[in-house]
Amino acid sequence: MxxxxxxxxxxxxxxxxxxxxxxxxxxxxxxxxxxxxQGYGYPEVVQSGQADRMTVDDVVVKTVSLLAITALFAxxxxxxxxxxxxKPVWYGSMFLGVxxxxxxxxxxxxxxxxxIGYAVIEGIFLGVVSKVYDYLFDGIVLQAVIAxxxxxxxxxxxxxxxxxxxxxxxxxxxIGIAAGLGVVMLVNLVLYFFTGVVSPxxxxxxIAIGFSLVCIVVAALMFVVNFKQIEDGIAAGLxxxxxxxxxxxILVELVWMYLEFLRLLSYFSED
Numbered sequence: 350m351x352x353x354x355x356x357x358x359x360x361x362x363x364x365x366x367x368x369x370x371x372x373x374x375x376x377x378x379x380x381x382x383x384x385x386x387q388g389y390g391y392p393e394v395v396q397s398g399q400a401d402r403m404t405v406d407d408v409v410v411k412t413v414s415l416l417a418i419t420a421l422f423a424x425x426x427x428x429x430x431x432x433x434x435x436k437p438v439w440y441g442s443m444f445l446g447v448x449x450x451x452x453x454x455x456x457x458x459x460x461x462x463x464x465i466g467y468a469v470i471e472g473i474f475l476g477v478v479s480k481v482y483d484y485l486f487d488g489i490v491l492q493a494v495i496a497x498x499x500x501x502x503x504x505x506x507x508x509x510x511x512x513x514x515x516x517x518x519x520x521x522x523x524i525g526i527a528a529g530l531g532v533v534m535l536v537n538l539v540l541y542f543f544t545g546v547v548s549p550x551x552x553x554x555x556i557a558i559g560f561s562l563v564c565i566v567v568a569a570l571m572f573v574v575n576f577k578q579i580e581d582g583i584a585a586g587l588x589x590x591x592x593x594x595x596x597x598x599i600l601v602e603l604v605w606m607y608l609e610f611l612r613l614l615s616y617f618s619e620d
Contacts, residue, residue, distance in 0.1 A: 411596035422472025442474035459590040493610040504572040515577035561613040568606040
């Protein structure tokens with residue numbers, strides 16, 4: 350039940366607060382105003398040691414590490430949690446993941462242990478969810494994993510090739526839509542938790558199929574927002590610790606997309 354990615358906006362905000370100097374001759378990344386607030390100036394680089402600065406390689410390593418941890422604990426929870434007691438583990442890990450995720454996002458936590466802990470929680474959650482879906486719809490989990498990774502890699506290639514550009518307007522629109530979807534899903538979850546009634550957004554109807562498709566498209570576009578804001582953080586010379594926030598943000602979107610693919614595929618697998 351993941352939606353917009355506020356943490357990556359905080360990477361850009363943190364960049365704006367760093368001590369820096371301008372480097373003439375280069376265009377500023379979008380979102381970094383000049384000191385006088387008029388338009389955009391040159392890119393700003395933090396005066397710090399190169400080894401302590403956020404880099405692409407560093408973010409990639411951290412992202413892969415979080416994904417590996419998530420996958421490991423997903424496999425463990427799938428293997429050790431029996432179907433008879435899966436519901437409390439499902440709900441417990443889901444709500445704990447939401448709480449920890451929001452804390453990381455809005456408190457701008459860059460502590461590796463906390464973010465790794467989040468990956469562990471999400472792994473446990475995804476493991477039990479995947480086990481239930483696999484029990485009900487054989488082979489659906491592998492399809493969802495392949496689809497999720499395929500979309501992620503496609504968006505990475507399109508962004509790298511500059512086929513899709515993250516303009517300020519694009520980012521505002523996508524983040525706004527994602528935030529709106531997040532609110533809708535949160536309300537839907539709370540209503541289901543207290544009433545047990547499945548809403549038309551999740552009942553397998555044409556409306557539910559359309560809603561999942563919209564979520565998948567928006568999650569895919571959020572990857573572009575992620576890439577841009579990580580790129581801006583690197584250009585601004587943010588400290589290395591912010592690589593954990595960038596990796597966390599990508600993990601959030603991957604989990605959201607995977608869950609939506611599971612739901613969408615399950616609708617077409619029902620008898």
